[in-house]
Amino acid sequence: MASDQPAERESAPDPHALEFEHVSMFFDDSPALQDITFKLQRGQMVFITGAAGSGKSVLLHLAIGLMHPSRGRILVNGRDISGLDETELLAIRSRDMGLVFQEDALFTGMSTYDNAAYRLVEHELPEAEVDRAVREILTFVGLENDLEKLPEELSIGMRRRLELARALAGCPSIMLFDEPTSGLDPINSRQVLDLIIRARDINGGSSLFVTKELHQIPYAAYRRAERKGSGEVTISKVEGKDRPNTGVIVLHEGRIAFTGSVEDFESSQKPEVAELTHPKSTVREEDIEIRDPWSKERHWKL
Numbered sequence: 001m002a003s004d005q006p007a008e009r010e011s012a013p014d015p016h017a018l019e020f021e022h023v024s025m026f027f028d029d030s031p032a033l034q035d036i037t038f039k040l041q042r043g044q045m046v047f048i049t050g051a052a053g054s055g056k057s058v059l060l061h062l063a064i065g066l067m068h069p070s071r072g073r074i075l076v077n078g079r080d081i082s083g084l085d086e087t088e089l090l091a092i093r094s095r096d097m098g099l100v101f102q103e104d105a106l107f108t109g110m111s112t113y114d115n116a117a118y119r120l121v122e123h124e125l126p127e128a129e130v131d132r133a134v135r136e137i138l139t140f141v142g143l144e145n146d147l148e149k150l151p152e153e154l155s156i157g158m159r160r161r162l163e164l165a166r167a168l169a170g171c172p173s174i175m176l177f178d179e180p181t182s183g184l185d186p187i188n189s190r191q192v193l194d195l196i197i198r199a200r201d202i203n204g205g206s207s208l209f210v211t212k213e214l215h216q217i218p219y220a221a222y223r224r225a226e227r228k229g230s231g232e233v234t235i236s237k238v239e240g241k242d243r244p245n246t247g248v249i250v251l252h253e254g255r256i257a258f259t260g261s262v263e264d265f266e267s268s269q270k271p272e273v274a275e276l277t278h279p280k281s282t283v284r285e286e287d288i289e290i291r292d293p294w295s296k297e298r299h300w301k302l
């Protein structure tokens with residue numbers, strides 16, 4: 001064999017789904033990400049948070065090969081993706097990775113069915129396999145009766161569930177969620193979050209979950225979805241080692257300001273973390289004081 005790597009190295013299962021090694025990304029000369037190093041273990045969900053412009057979306061776009069890093073290496077399932085051409089990247093994206101974009105990214109003029117099928121068709125999977133995967137995922141997100149509808153005929157919550165379906169069709173082993181509930185009301189938001197927890201725990205897989213809604217982090221980290229004997233799936237709070245394998249990364253101005261467990265994130269006093277978890281109010285109390293209308297001191301003039 002011409003390779004200078006030992007054969008065992010190639011066949012040994014890599015414990016990591018995704019790995020960033022000293023990754024930097026510059027746009028012109030301005031840095032969006034600098035020296036990012038982390039590993040996403042198989043089966044792990046890592047939450048990524050940070051202020052607007054801190055580099056969260058760029059990180060996800062790099063992970064899926066939609067952007068190429070200025071420096072450093074990105075490995076997907078142990079394989080460096082920087083040397084891959086567009087066809088090989090497409091194969092990885094349709095087979096191994098699904099991304100729920102931050103912005104509305106459905107194809108208008110394309111049915112629910114075709115939107116959900118898009119990633120798989122792009123990879124030229126056999127039609128019967130695509131059909132099975134698409135029907136399964138649309139049932140999973142509760143859109144099995146809306147196959148022919150166009151995105152513009154769906155409600156905002158349904159559209160977001162369709163985005164989820166497109167990313168999760170075929171159960172990719174790596175799922176990337178970029179603020180998947182942004183712009184949704186609390187009911188739709190909770191529905192989408194619960195679907196993500198179900199996908200994580202029932203289908204398995206590893207995920208990066210970008211959110212600025214910090215309450216979603218303990219919600220997803222301390223709950224687990226389980227299929228009961230009856231086939232029904234329930235999500236309940238779990239403790240200790242029953243909790244899913246999770247972690248948190250905080251980005252601050254393109255750099256990792258914190259990395260650790262959800263518990264450590266919640267109690268961290270690091271300024272970059274505390275400013276997210278315990279933001280200082282900029283409103284002075286006297287500005288929001290509302291006089292008590294029933295006060296006895298009040299003299300009503302009739």
Ligand SMILES: Nc1ncnc2c1ncn2[C@@H]1O[C@H](COP(=O)(O)OP(=O)(O)OP(=O)(O)O)[C@@H](O)[C@H]1O
Pocket residue numbers: 027031032050051052053054055056057058059102212
């Ligand atoms: N295609 C691009 N061309 C030039 N600059 C870009 C591009 N994409 C992102 N940037 C810059 O990179 C930085 C990080 O952007 P990114 O979209 O990752 O932020 P974010 O953390 O996702 O923010 P938000 O919370 O608002 O979604 C920003 O300064 C942004 O202007």
Ligand SMILES: [Mg+2]
Pocket residue numbers: 056057058102178
């Ligand atoms: Mg973003």
